Amino acid sequence: MTAALPQDADGPRARAKLAKKWAYLLSARTFIPLSTPELERHLLGLVERLWVAVGSDALAQKVGHEVGGALVDLNCTGPEGLQCSVEVVARGLLGMAGDGPRDRVVDVVAALAAGFVQRVKATTLEQQEQLGRSLYRAMRQVQLELQVSQSRYDVLENGTSTGIATADVSGELVRVNGALGRIVDRPPAELTGTSLFDLVHEDERELLRADFADLAAGGTTSITQPNRLLRADGELAWVALTLSPLRRHEGGNQVVVLAEDATDVNLLQGQLNHQSLHDVLTRLPNRQYFTSRLEQALRDADPALGVTVYHLDLDGFSLLTGGLGRPAGDHLLKVVGQRLEQVVAGEDAMVARFGFDEFAVLVRNSPATPDVVTMVRRINDKLSEPFDVRGHRVACSATIGVVHRPPRDASPHDLLDSAALTLRRAKGNGRRQWELADPAQDTRDRRMFSLAATMAGAWESGELAVLYEPLVLLSDGQVVGGEALLRWDHPRLGVVPHEQCLALAEDTGLTVPLGTWLLRAACAQAAEWSAPVRVSLTARQAGDPDLVGEVRSALADTGLPPGSLWLGAPAEVVLADTDAADNLRILAEAGVGVEVDGFTAAPADLVAVANFPARAVRVHRPLTDQPAPLVARALAELLAVVRSAGIAVSVADVSTSAQAEWWREVGAETASGPLFAPAGPPEAIADQL
Amino acid sequence: MTDLDWVPDGIDINVPSVARTYDYLLGGAHNLAVDRRMGDEMLKVLPGARRLVRINRAFLRRAVTHLVAEGVDQFLDIGSGIPTVGNVHEIAPDAKVVYVDKDPVAVAHSRLILSGCDRATVVQADMREPEDVLSRPEVVGLLDFDRPIAVLMLLVLHFSPDSEDPVGYLARYRDRLAPGSALVISHATADRRVDTMREAAATVRRSNSQDNLVYRAHAEVTELFTGFDLVEPGVVGVALWRPDGMGDISDDPDDNSQVYVGVGRKPGGGSR
Secondary structure: OOOOOOOOOHHHHHHHHHHHHHHHHHHOOOOOOOOHHHHHHHHHHHHHHHHHHHOOHHHHHHHHHHHHHHHHHOOOOOHHHHHHHHHHHHHHHHHHHOOOOHHHHHHHHHHHHHHHHHHHHHHHHHHHHHHHHHHHHHHHHHHHHHHHHHHHHHHHHHHOOOEEEEEEOOOEEEEEOHHHHHHHOOOHHHHOOOEOHHHEOHHHHHHHHHHHHHHHOOOOOOEEEEEEEEOOOOOEEEEEEEEEEEOOOOOOOEEEEEEEEOOOHHHHHHHHHHHHHEOOOOOOEOHHHHHHHHHHHHHHOOOOOOEEEEEEEEOOHHHHHHHHOHHHHHHHHHHHHHHHHHHOOOOEEEEEEEEOOEEEEEEEOOOOOOOHHHHHHHHHHHHOOOEEEOOEEEOOOEEEEEEEOOOOOOOHHHHHHHHHHHHHHHHHOOOOOEEEOOHHHHHHHHHHHHHHHHHHHHHHOOOEEEEEEEEEEOOOOOEEEEEEEEEEEEOOOEEEOHHHHHHHHHHHOOHHHHHHHHHHHHHHHHHHHOOOEEEEOOHHHHOOOOHHHHHHHHHHHHOOOHHHEEEEEEHHHHOOOOHHHHHHHHHHHOOOEEEEEOOOOOHHHHHHHHOOOOOEEEEOOOOOOOOOHHHHHHHHHHHHHHHHOOOEEEEOOOOOHHHHHHHHHOOOOEEOOOOOOOOEOHHHHHHHO | OOOOOOOOOOOOOOOOOHHHHHHHHOOOOOOOHHHHHHHHHHHHHOOOHHHHHHHHHHHHHHHHHHHHHOOOOEEEEEOOOOOOOOOHHHHOOOOEEEEEEOOHHHHHHHHHHHOOOOOEEEEEOOOOOHHHHHHOHHHHHHOOOOOOOEEEEEOOHHHOOHHHOHHHHHHHHHHHOOOOOEEEEEEEOOOOOHHHHHHHHHHHHHOOOOOOOOOOOHHHHHHOOOOOEEOOOOOEEHHHOOOOOHHHOOOOHHHHOOEEEEEEEOOOOOOO
16 A cells, blocks of 8 residues: 655755755764765755655665664764654654655654664674774784793793892892802792892992882883892802883882893903993993093094093092991992083083092083083082982082193193192192193192102101201290201202191101101100200191100100190191190190190180190291281280280291390290291200200 | 783773773764773763764864865874774775774774775874884885875874973974875863863873873964964864864854864975
8 A cells, every 4th residue: 555645846855955954953963974965965865765665665664774774874873863863854754744644654763763773782782892802802912912022031031041030129039030040059939039139248238229229219221230149158149230120000110130140251251341441330431441532532522622621539538438338438439420421411521430539521522512610510510419328318529620622632641640630739729629720830730749759768768857946035035945847858859848848748648657757856856955845736737636645655755744845736726626626635734835826816716725725826927027006006915815824925937136026025935937046957956055 | 920910001991991982972882881981970070072072073074075185195093093983094085094093902993994995004003102103014004205194183182291292203203294294183172161171181080091181272282283384274173173064063162162173284295
């Protein structure tokens, strides 16, 4: 039974209008991968088919079903799409059917809904199945890759002579290969569960722990260093240990430990090669490597810009190792090396370790290279950032000698000598100082150093003598004693005077033994004279922990009464809270006459000296020179205060009789200087006593 | 002695995947309960999420259609996700297309869909490593770098924080492309609906997804096109880029600008 459909001319237009409306509503609700005209065309096709179906019992069910499925194929899969489709299609078809087959419209729309649901269900199941398959494939792929890398790893782990272990963040070994077992002479199974640190020589544990902690806390770079492992038989195994971080998606991070047996011939060879050019601790190039690189750089650096060499010495490094121990010092050196490399990271540069606490940096200058002042500041700024070492916050600074743009034909050795001399000069100015090389200064320094280097030999061969400068009582011009002074009769350079002898001794570490020798000679001489002798101590001598013992034994051995030994020491150490002050206080209490050298009568000194059991204070030039009347009056009053505390006043460098007269008037006790007889052999004094 | 107590990113079925959640919001069934949970959470915070996904997908179609009309016939779709409907190789039936995603499931799925299609392929790689992406045999085998290529980065760059330097790695893509090549970006913003978008990002973060949302302002999205000439109308809300039907826009005006889009051309080449 086929009912007639209206076949008027408005039919196609009505259907096109329906398709347009349907497209409009549908595309606002669901994503359809077609442009609007395409979608309208597509839906018009469906409308035409539905319209035909409305006119045919045989087709109604089938076409409705197919159109429902076609909607799903357009990616209209949600309830909103279905709802709006049913509404718009049902209304449209009913409108067009007029009084026609309204029941069949209902049939068609019902079939559309059924077809839609059926296709959604099928599509969902199909997509879920596809997803399952994709998941499986992805997983399988990863497993395959994993199996390959796992079996590669197994082959590697079992076949290699390198010890391999995996440790958790606490250092506990969770996996150990046979080679590591062989290196330490223990079964691998026995090693798992034990601590990596227990396996390492005691002296190296701290450092290893620090490195390990770096990695466990997120460090990313591998760390290689020589270590000694403890073997079951009590022997040590030398290895190169490499620690590498292992990041894991789940569970904690781990650290992979590689132990290359350093007794292995090849490795040893490689290490020797490396070590002959590198410092073992910091793994930086050594002096030899640096020198050859310097030679090359001098040759082929841009002539207009040249090279710059920085020679660094860490300030107070011995204090740090003394206080915190050698491993702390080693750690510091490694950090310094790394930091220097960071400072010059942007330059064509090399950082080397020269020795104990000395480093060097060679920069091949480019137009962008910062100037020397900036570079020095960057170095010290970087070094002064504190870091942790064995639970202490530590920072450091360096003193730096700089050779900037040396001539291209300079020899690398001369250049490094010049850098070292400059560094020494800078050190003379204190910590965190720096200086530029100065060729004229270098020549002078070089002469001084060669002199210093021969001093010990000269002393042994008797070129050094003790002379005595008379000390005169200002009240009556009598000689009361002598001041012991050093003199070096150098066969080539002539006489080297006392002050320069002391400066040379400071440079070569001879101060204390030479000073002791001078002290004993002076005491023996004074005992012979039965008159006081004066000995001036340098700051270093005055602070020497053995000073009290040396003085006591010199006095005991020579029989000189303590009151006949007048010991002078620089005001800045006597009047401060120093070891030297403690030493001198003990000696003063034992009866030795302690004199404060270089007294200035400054208010702070005045207070300090009043509280110190000094025998005398001694003034030097320029204070010795007769002062202007106004100052003279004030000075006279200040000295009266000193004298009223029971402390005598002594004056050195007196060169005119007017000076002597003035000082006598203000109550000075003894004097010395060019006005009186020069320093001479002990007999000269004995005659005047 | 095996160490299989881990699952690579994207295969852990307890962690939602951005690609599969997108598929869910687009009406697909290539997703798991955990993805649908994240999608539903997202819908709670941002009820317009389905509309956003719909108009973004519609933008992809317009951008590709535009470029095809301009003569571009090679596409590198980075962050392509699960190929449900309206994929580039379907929109551009004569073009060569390489899909790139880091999600192993999305890649396995794409491979399944693309089997038998010799002008489209898929690569598992990380977009942040241009040298790796651009040197893969699938990429150099299918695409001709002497001719213009369109790089599509739809709804992916907002998973890349500034710390990864997206401007920097985009420049490395650009340097390898011939003049006339194109860059297509769509990128979520919090320039409007600030609180809602913050909550949306928090939802993603809470879901333990591998990827987290980083919104960018208009100027920042524009900066991503450094070295490209923007095609009219520039960087605009997704629905405002050359719309041509109801399917391209949303009733809610905020939706229409919730995602910035743009198409840039590398200067120097002629266009048809």
